[in-house]
Amino acid sequence: MDAALLTVGDELLDGDTENTNATWLARELTERGATVRRVLTVPDDRAVIAEATAEYSDAFDAVVVTGGLGRTPDDVTMEAVAAAFDRPMTENDLARADVERTLAAIAGEYPDLEVDAEKEALLPEGARPLINHAGLSPGCVLENVYVLPGIPSEMKRMFEAVEGEFDGTARFRTLYTEEPEANLVERLDEVQTRFDVKVGCYPDRGAGHNRLKVTGDDAATLEEATAWLAENVTLAQEP
Incomplete structure (x- = not known):
């Protein structure tokens, strides 16, 4: 399952509010086997939101939109x-x-x-409503687009109602090593050549280690690749 995240709000683009929703949703979808292909933040502009929604709906299996629900003048997501x-x-x-x-x-x-x-309950015709158990404004599902609130507590609670619908085949394993990133290049290239997997290397200099994330669609191949990497890299303890 290929997914895209669309976060809505001028406050996100202004830097007034940290976009924690995108990070949280990306993690949740990834853990369920979906592959997040795009994360886009757009202003409270009907035309911009509508254009991005239509484009991503055509391009990906699922689109999750957060923010801009309610009845204040800047809440235009549902109409878009x-x-x-x-x-x-x-x-x-x-x-x-x-x-x-x-x-x-x-x-x-x-x-x-x-x-x-009455106005609070307006949804796109044919949409499946998503009840807001932690707030007031409802969300909805329209075709492959999931519209959730922007308030994190409300968004997370509403996501519980649809989390089972994000069930992809991508899986990942994580290893840690204290070897310098530059020294790992040849072995990371080799494991991707030997096995049909993707490997990311993410330095954490504060912790003094590199995190290696191995991702693949086939469980057996993923385990083989992880085992090969564990044998060929000096591992560190998990933080």
């Missing part, structure tokens, strides 16, 4: 995703019911809160 598929925005009954339940539950804590439940 609808535009990417030429779908109108329509009220979703399941989303409306959940929004109303949430508003009723927090009415005592926020007595002056003014929310238009």
Whole structure:
């Protein structure tokens, strides 16, 4: 499964907010066997979001979009995703019911809160709603595009509802070595030549070691490549 991540928000591009969602989602998808091919951050601009969504939907098996949900003026993601598929925005009954339940539950804590439940429950026509158990604004799945909130706690909770749908064949193993990166070049080239795997070398000078990540689609080949590398590289203890 080839996936792309699309994170939305002017605050991300301005550097006001750290883009932890992209890192977290990339890790979660990778651990489930998906291969993340693109990570793109775009502004709160309907046309830009729609263009990127349509392009990535055509190019990859799955697209995860985060940010820009809700009803404030800069929350334009849902409308942009609808535009990417030429779908109108329509009220979703399941989303409306959940929004109303949430508003009723927090009415005592926020007595002056003014929310238009009908507008909050608008989703692209034909989309599968994703209930926001940690917040208010619903997400959705439209074809191969997954739209999640930008607030990390809400995004992570909503991702639980769809995590089983990201089941690819890519697997990886990790080794650590204190050998200098430059000394490893020939052996890293050789293991990729001998076996159908990809090897990345990631120095951590603070910890005094290099992390070697071996990735492949075939489990047996991956184990063989990892074993060969373990025999031909001086290993260090895992941090």
